[in-house]
Amino acid sequence: MTVLGIIGGSGLYEIAGLQNAEWRSVETPFGAPSDALFTGTLDGLQLVFLPRHGRGHVHTPSSVPYKANICALKQLGVTDIVSLSATGSFREDMPPGDFVMVDQFIDRTFAREKSFFGPGCVAHVSVAHPTCKRLSAMVSDAARQSGANVHDGGTYLAMEGPQFSTLAESRLYREVWNCDVIGMTNMPEAKLAREAEICYAPVAMVTDFDCWHPDHDAVEVADIVRTLMGNADRARSTVVHLAKGLAAQRDVCPCGCDRALETALITAPEARDPEFVKKLQPIAGRVLN
Numbered sequence: 533m534t535v536l537g538i539i540g541g542s543g544l545y546e547i548a549g550l551q552n553a554e555w556r557s558v559e560t561p562f563g564a565p566s567d568a569l570f571t572g573t574l575d576g577l578q579l580v581f582l583p584r585h586g587r588g589h590v591h592t593p594s595s596v597p598y599k600a601n602i603c604a605l606k607q608l609g610v611t612d613i614v615s616l617s618a619t620g621s622f623r624e625d626m627p628p629g630d631f632v633m634v635d636q637f638i639d640r641t642f643a644r645e646k647s648f649f650g651p652g653c654v655a656h657v658s659v660a661h662p663t664c665k666r667l668s669a670m671v672s673d674a675a676r677q678s679g680a681n682v683h684d685g686g687t688y689l690a691m692e693g694p695q696f697s698t699l700a701e702s703r704l705y706r707e708v709w710n711c712d713v714i715g716m717t718n719m720p721e722a723k724l725a726r727e728a729e730i731c732y733a734p735v736a737m738v739t740d741f742d743c744w745h746p747d748h749d750a751v752e753v754a755d756i757v758r759t760l761m762g763n764a765d766r767a768r769s770t771v772v773h774l775a776k777g778l779a780a781q782r783d784v785c786p787c788g789c790d791r792a793l794e795t796a797l798i799t800a801p802e803a804r805d806p807e808f809v810k811k812l813q814p815i816a817g818r819v820l821n
Protein backbone atom coordinates (compact mmCIF):
# COMPACT_ATOMS: atom_id res chain seq x y z
CA MET A 533 0.00 0.00 0.00
CA THR A 534 1.24 3.52 -0.80
CA VAL A 535 1.76 5.86 2.13
CA LEU A 536 2.90 9.28 0.96
CA GLY A 537 5.30 11.18 3.20
CA ILE A 538 5.77 14.91 2.76
CA ILE A 539 8.72 16.66 4.38
CA GLY A 540 7.98 20.38 4.51
CA GLY A 541 10.94 22.75 4.51
CA SER A 542 11.25 26.45 5.34
CA GLY A 543 7.83 28.12 5.14
CA LEU A 544 5.92 24.82 5.04
CA TYR A 545 4.99 23.83 8.56
CA GLU A 546 1.50 22.42 8.01
CA ILE A 547 -0.77 21.06 5.33
CA ALA A 548 -4.53 21.52 5.06
CA GLY A 549 -7.35 19.43 3.61
CA LEU A 550 -6.59 15.99 5.12
CA GLN A 551 -9.46 13.82 6.32
CA ASN A 552 -9.22 12.19 9.76
CA ALA A 553 -6.24 14.40 10.44
CA GLU A 554 -4.26 14.25 13.66
CA TRP A 555 -0.79 15.18 14.95
CA ARG A 556 0.93 12.02 16.19
CA SER A 557 4.00 11.98 18.42
CA VAL A 558 6.40 9.23 17.39
CA GLU A 559 9.50 7.99 19.22
CA THR A 560 12.20 6.15 17.31
CA PRO A 561 15.35 4.23 18.31
CA PHE A 562 17.22 7.22 16.86
CA GLY A 563 15.50 9.78 19.09
CA ALA A 564 12.62 12.19 18.56
CA PRO A 565 11.82 13.62 15.12
CA SER A 566 11.67 17.37 14.43
CA ASP A 567 8.02 17.51 15.52
CA ALA A 568 4.89 15.38 15.75
CA LEU A 569 3.76 13.95 12.41
CA PHE A 570 0.50 15.08 10.83
CA THR A 571 -1.38 12.08 9.44
CA GLY A 572 -4.61 11.69 7.49
CA THR A 573 -6.00 10.82 4.08
CA LEU A 574 -6.21 12.86 0.90
CA ASP A 575 -8.30 11.52 -1.99
CA GLY A 576 -8.24 8.11 -0.34
CA LEU A 577 -4.44 8.10 -0.08
CA GLN A 578 -2.75 7.83 3.31
CA LEU A 579 -0.50 10.81 3.92
CA VAL A 580 2.05 11.75 6.60
CA PHE A 581 3.42 15.30 6.85
CA LEU A 582 6.50 16.29 8.84
CA PRO A 583 7.79 19.87 9.16
CA ARG A 584 11.56 19.43 8.78
CA HIS A 585 12.49 22.31 11.07
CA GLY A 586 9.55 21.77 13.47
CA ARG A 587 6.56 24.10 13.76
CA GLY A 588 7.83 27.63 14.33
CA HIS A 589 11.16 26.69 12.65
CA VAL A 590 13.21 25.66 15.68
CA HIS A 591 15.82 23.39 14.06
CA THR A 592 18.85 24.66 12.16
CA PRO A 593 19.86 22.70 9.05
CA SER A 594 22.57 21.03 11.20
CA SER A 595 20.32 20.23 14.18
CA VAL A 596 17.47 18.65 12.18
CA PRO A 597 17.26 15.06 13.53
CA TYR A 598 17.48 13.51 10.07
CA LYS A 599 17.74 9.89 11.25
CA ALA A 600 14.76 10.19 13.60
CA ASN A 601 12.73 11.92 10.88
CA ILE A 602 13.27 9.20 8.29
CA CYS A 603 12.81 6.47 10.90
CA ALA A 604 9.53 8.01 12.15
CA LEU A 605 8.20 8.16 8.58
CA LYS A 606 9.23 4.54 8.05
CA GLN A 607 7.55 3.50 11.31
CA LEU A 608 4.30 5.07 10.07
CA GLY A 609 4.56 2.96 6.91
CA VAL A 610 5.70 5.68 4.50
CA THR A 611 6.74 4.22 1.13
CA ASP A 612 7.31 7.44 -0.83
CA ILE A 613 8.75 10.77 0.33
CA VAL A 614 8.34 14.11 -1.41
CA SER A 615 10.85 16.54 0.07
CA LEU A 616 10.00 20.23 -0.36
CA SER A 617 12.83 22.72 0.12
CA ALA A 618 13.73 26.36 -0.34
CA THR A 619 16.85 26.76 -2.46
CA GLY A 620 19.11 29.35 -4.04
CA SER A 621 19.63 29.14 -7.81
CA PHE A 622 22.84 29.15 -9.84
CA ARG A 623 21.03 29.55 -13.14
CA GLU A 624 19.57 32.60 -14.77
CA ASP A 625 16.93 30.31 -16.38
CA MET A 626 15.87 28.93 -12.96
CA PRO A 627 14.60 32.13 -11.34
CA PRO A 628 12.83 32.52 -7.97
CA GLY A 629 9.42 30.82 -8.08
CA ASP A 630 10.57 27.94 -10.32
CA PHE A 631 10.56 24.31 -9.13
CA VAL A 632 13.53 22.04 -9.90
CA MET A 633 13.12 18.26 -9.74
CA VAL A 634 16.56 17.57 -8.32
CA ASP A 635 18.14 14.29 -9.46
CA GLN A 636 21.75 14.68 -8.28
CA PHE A 637 23.59 16.02 -5.25
CA ILE A 638 27.00 17.20 -4.22
CA ASP A 639 27.17 16.69 -0.46
CA ARG A 640 29.35 19.31 1.26
CA THR A 641 27.78 18.84 4.70
CA PHE A 642 30.20 17.74 7.41
CA ALA A 643 28.53 18.02 10.82
CA ARG A 644 25.78 15.41 10.48
CA GLU A 645 25.37 11.69 10.98
CA LYS A 646 24.80 10.25 7.53
CA SER A 647 24.00 6.58 8.06
CA PHE A 648 21.72 4.42 10.20
CA PHE A 649 24.42 1.75 10.06
CA GLY A 650 27.69 1.68 12.01
CA PRO A 651 30.01 -0.49 14.08
CA GLY A 652 28.33 -3.84 14.68
CA CYS A 653 26.28 -3.72 11.49
CA VAL A 654 27.83 -2.16 8.41
CA ALA A 655 25.96 -1.55 5.13
CA HIS A 656 26.82 0.27 1.92
CA VAL A 657 23.90 1.30 -0.29
CA SER A 658 24.29 2.82 -3.75
CA VAL A 659 23.39 6.49 -4.12
CA ALA A 660 24.62 6.77 -7.71
CA HIS A 661 21.05 7.73 -8.54
CA PRO A 662 19.93 9.24 -5.24
CA THR A 663 16.34 10.06 -6.18
CA CYS A 664 13.39 8.01 -7.40
CA LYS A 665 12.77 8.61 -11.12
CA ARG A 666 9.25 7.15 -11.02
CA LEU A 667 8.10 9.32 -8.10
CA SER A 668 9.91 12.43 -9.39
CA ALA A 669 8.11 12.15 -12.74
CA MET A 670 4.75 12.01 -10.97
CA VAL A 671 5.63 14.98 -8.75
CA SER A 672 6.80 16.91 -11.79
CA ASP A 673 3.41 16.38 -13.50
CA ALA A 674 1.58 17.38 -10.32
CA ALA A 675 3.69 20.52 -9.95
CA ARG A 676 2.91 21.54 -13.54
CA GLN A 677 -0.79 21.03 -12.89
CA SER A 678 -0.42 23.38 -9.91
CA GLY A 679 0.92 26.08 -12.24
CA ALA A 680 4.61 25.84 -11.35
CA ASN A 681 7.36 26.31 -13.91
CA VAL A 682 9.15 22.97 -13.52
CA HIS A 683 12.67 21.88 -14.54
CA ASP A 684 13.21 18.13 -14.76
CA GLY A 685 16.66 17.31 -13.38
CA GLY A 686 19.19 19.41 -11.54
CA THR A 687 22.15 19.15 -9.20
CA TYR A 688 21.66 20.36 -5.60
CA LEU A 689 24.69 21.50 -3.66
CA ALA A 690 24.09 20.61 0.00
CA MET A 691 26.01 22.98 2.27
CA GLU A 692 26.30 22.87 6.05
CA GLY A 693 25.12 26.41 6.80
CA PRO A 694 23.53 28.05 8.63
CA GLN A 695 25.37 30.98 7.03
CA PHE A 696 24.83 31.43 3.30
CA SER A 697 27.81 30.95 0.94
CA THR A 698 30.72 33.29 0.38
CA LEU A 699 30.98 34.77 -3.11
CA ALA A 700 34.00 32.54 -3.88
CA GLU A 701 32.05 29.41 -2.84
CA SER A 702 29.01 30.47 -4.84
CA ARG A 703 31.18 30.96 -7.95
CA LEU A 704 32.92 27.62 -7.42
CA TYR A 705 29.62 25.71 -7.15
CA ARG A 706 28.19 27.51 -10.19
CA GLU A 707 31.11 27.92 -12.58
CA VAL A 708 33.34 24.95 -11.78
CA TRP A 709 31.01 22.33 -10.32
CA ASN A 710 28.04 23.20 -12.56
CA CYS A 711 25.49 22.95 -9.78
CA ASP A 712 21.96 24.20 -10.39
CA VAL A 713 20.59 24.91 -6.91
CA ILE A 714 21.88 25.20 -3.36
CA GLY A 715 20.33 24.33 -0.01
CA MET A 716 21.22 23.07 3.44
CA THR A 717 18.95 20.12 4.17
CA ASN A 718 18.56 17.48 1.46
CA MET A 719 21.67 15.71 2.69
CA PRO A 720 21.81 13.39 4.54
CA GLU A 721 18.02 13.17 4.17
CA ALA A 722 18.25 11.58 0.69
CA LYS A 723 20.95 9.08 1.76
CA LEU A 724 18.95 8.02 4.82
CA ALA A 725 15.75 7.60 2.79
CA ARG A 726 17.67 5.26 0.48
CA GLU A 727 18.97 3.24 3.46
CA ALA A 728 15.39 3.03 4.73
CA GLU A 729 14.30 1.78 1.27
CA ILE A 730 11.88 4.69 0.82
CA CYS A 731 11.46 6.30 -2.62
CA TYR A 732 12.63 9.94 -2.40
CA ALA A 733 11.70 12.82 -4.72
CA PRO A 734 13.15 16.23 -3.83
CA VAL A 735 11.55 19.43 -5.09
CA ALA A 736 13.83 22.48 -4.95
CA MET A 737 11.67 25.58 -4.82
CA VAL A 738 13.85 28.47 -5.91
CA THR A 739 13.70 31.45 -3.56
CA ASP A 740 16.77 33.49 -4.60
CA PHE A 741 19.80 33.68 -6.89
CA ASP A 742 22.42 33.17 -4.16
CA CYS A 743 25.21 35.76 -4.06
CA TRP A 744 26.87 35.06 -7.46
CA HIS A 745 24.17 37.04 -9.27
CA PRO A 746 25.15 40.62 -10.13
CA ASP A 747 21.72 41.89 -9.03
CA HIS A 748 21.78 40.00 -5.71
CA ASP A 749 24.75 41.09 -3.69
CA ALA A 750 23.72 39.10 -0.61
CA VAL A 751 21.07 36.52 0.24
CA GLU A 752 18.59 37.76 2.81
CA VAL A 753 16.04 35.75 4.77
CA ALA A 754 13.32 38.41 4.34
CA ASP A 755 13.52 38.11 0.52
CA ILE A 756 13.49 34.33 0.77
CA VAL A 757 10.43 34.30 3.03
CA ARG A 758 8.55 36.58 0.63
CA THR A 759 9.17 34.23 -2.31
CA LEU A 760 8.42 31.25 -0.10
CA MET A 761 4.83 32.37 0.42
CA GLY A 762 4.12 32.05 -3.32
CA ASN A 763 6.05 28.77 -3.53
CA ALA A 764 4.26 27.31 -0.52
CA ASP A 765 0.81 27.63 -2.13
CA ARG A 766 2.01 25.89 -5.29
CA ALA A 767 3.74 23.23 -3.16
CA ARG A 768 0.50 22.47 -1.29
CA SER A 769 -1.42 22.32 -4.57
CA THR A 770 1.28 19.96 -5.96
CA VAL A 771 0.62 17.58 -3.07
CA VAL A 772 -3.13 17.63 -3.80
CA HIS A 773 -2.58 16.84 -7.51
CA LEU A 774 -0.03 14.14 -6.63
CA ALA A 775 -2.42 12.44 -4.21
CA LYS A 776 -5.00 12.21 -7.03
CA GLY A 777 -2.44 10.54 -9.34
CA LEU A 778 -0.74 8.12 -6.91
CA ALA A 779 -2.38 4.73 -6.72
CA ALA A 780 -3.12 3.41 -3.24
CA GLN A 781 -2.06 -0.02 -4.50
CA ARG A 782 1.74 0.05 -4.63
CA ASP A 783 3.83 -1.84 -7.19
CA VAL A 784 7.50 -2.68 -6.80
CA CYS A 785 9.59 0.42 -7.55
CA PRO A 786 11.18 0.11 -11.03
CA CYS A 787 14.23 2.06 -9.78
CA GLY A 788 14.87 -0.42 -6.96
CA CYS A 789 14.67 2.16 -4.13
CA ASP A 790 12.48 -0.22 -2.12
CA ARG A 791 15.12 -2.98 -2.33
CA ALA A 792 18.25 -0.90 -1.69
CA LEU A 793 19.39 -2.99 1.29
CA GLU A 794 19.20 -6.32 -0.49
CA THR A 795 22.89 -6.24 -1.48
CA ALA A 796 24.15 -3.71 1.05
CA LEU A 797 24.86 -5.58 4.31
CA ILE A 798 28.48 -6.67 4.72
CA THR A 799 28.85 -7.58 8.42
CA ALA A 800 28.74 -11.36 8.85
CA PRO A 801 25.59 -12.43 10.73
CA GLU A 802 27.64 -13.94 13.58
CA ALA A 803 29.69 -10.72 13.92
CA ARG A 804 26.67 -8.41 14.23
CA ASP A 805 26.05 -6.57 17.51
CA PRO A 806 22.65 -7.91 18.68
CA GLU A 807 21.72 -4.69 20.51
CA PHE A 808 22.47 -2.56 17.45
CA VAL A 809 20.60 -5.00 15.21
CA LYS A 810 17.57 -4.53 17.48
CA LYS A 811 17.88 -0.75 17.10
CA LEU A 812 17.96 -1.11 13.32
CA GLN A 813 14.71 -3.10 13.15
CA PRO A 814 12.40 -0.34 11.85
CA ILE A 815 14.88 0.49 9.08
CA ALA A 816 16.40 -2.84 8.10
CA GLY A 817 14.30 -5.54 9.78
CA ARG A 818 13.28 -6.76 6.32
CA VAL A 819 16.84 -7.88 5.50
CA LEU A 820 18.22 -8.46 9.02
CA ASN A 821 15.75 -11.10 10.21
Ligand SMILES: CSC[C@H]1O[C@H](OP(=O)(O)O)[C@H](O)[C@@H]1O
Pocket residue numbers: 540541542543584585592593616617618619693715716717718753756
Ligand atom coordinates in the same frame (compact mmCIF):
# COMPACT_ATOMS: atom_id res chain seq x y z
C1 LIG B 1 15.13 30.22 5.21
S1 LIG B 1 16.45 30.18 4.08
C2 LIG B 1 17.60 28.90 4.55
C3 LIG B 1 16.98 27.59 4.92
O1 LIG B 1 15.94 27.28 3.97
C4 LIG B 1 16.20 26.01 3.43
O2 LIG B 1 15.56 25.05 4.28
P1 LIG B 1 14.68 23.85 3.72
O3 LIG B 1 15.58 23.05 2.82
O4 LIG B 1 14.25 23.06 4.91
O5 LIG B 1 13.52 24.47 2.98
C5 LIG B 1 17.71 25.91 3.47
O6 LIG B 1 18.17 24.60 3.25
C6 LIG B 1 18.02 26.49 4.80
O7 LIG B 1 17.83 25.55 5.85
Ligand SMILES: Nc1ncnc2[nH]cnc12
Pocket residue numbers: 618619620621691696697714715716739740741742743751756
Ligand atom coordinates in the same frame (compact mmCIF):
# COMPACT_ATOMS: atom_id res chain seq x y z
N1 LIG C 1 20.99 30.80 -1.35
C1 LIG C 1 20.76 29.79 -0.52
N2 LIG C 1 21.78 29.06 -0.03
C2 LIG C 1 21.53 28.01 0.79
N3 LIG C 1 20.32 27.64 1.19
C3 LIG C 1 19.28 28.33 0.74
N4 LIG C 1 17.96 28.21 0.95
C4 LIG C 1 17.33 29.15 0.25
N5 LIG C 1 18.21 29.94 -0.42
C5 LIG C 1 19.44 29.44 -0.13
